[in-house]
Amino acid sequence: MSPVNDDYRKKGLVSARHRIAMAKLALETSDWIRVDPWESEQETWTETVKVLRHHYNESLRLLQSKKEFMKNKRPIERSTEDSLSYQHSVLPELKLLCGADFLQTFKTPNLWKEEHIKEIVEKFGLVCISRAGSDPAQYISESELLTQFQHNIFLVKEWIQNEISATQIRYALCRGLSVKYLIPDSVISYIAHHNIYTEESERKNEGDLLQPLKLCNTTVNPLND
16 A cells, blocks of 8 residues: 655645554554555655556565575575575566546546556556446446556456445544444544544645646646746
8 A cells, every 4th residue: 555645635635644654553454465655755746657666666676685585595495485486486566456436537637647557557557446336347448548458457346345435434534423343443543633534634735736737737838837
């Protein structure tokens, strides 16, 4: 999980410091999902494709470190499994996990650069989780680029639908309603302690353009300053 930078400017986006802390609390019982703060710690908003490049390069670096470690191990110290892993190591794969409605954002004018969409679906790939009201197969068929690389877009249908919405959770908290059993108790306690989701916080960045749209406007109209 890679929480977005504060500079993304999305309405109601609370501080990355809090989002990182809550994500870590929510994942305390998971042994395979982790939170990475790199994206949120950058000086400004970082485009998604650059975040993917960073994590892919980190994966390569870790793989190389492991190979160097195995190379320096004396043969007697290597287990059979280690030896096979060392001899047949493959390049890591990195895919962007998203809700199916994410595909629709590719059609939003100026939100994405065409070359970035191409790199994401061609080099990395997507894993899209089904969401009520979204038709990912249609989004793909309506896009020439997504159709070209649909072999690298994996659609996952949730047979047990979970329609818990982060937006609805925030709205409930703003109204003082209980969200017990919807999010972990540790996260509820953190929110209450720091008084995070309030009517005031929901108005944060109100009226602001999302950073990618703002950058696009700056590029198109460089003299508007």
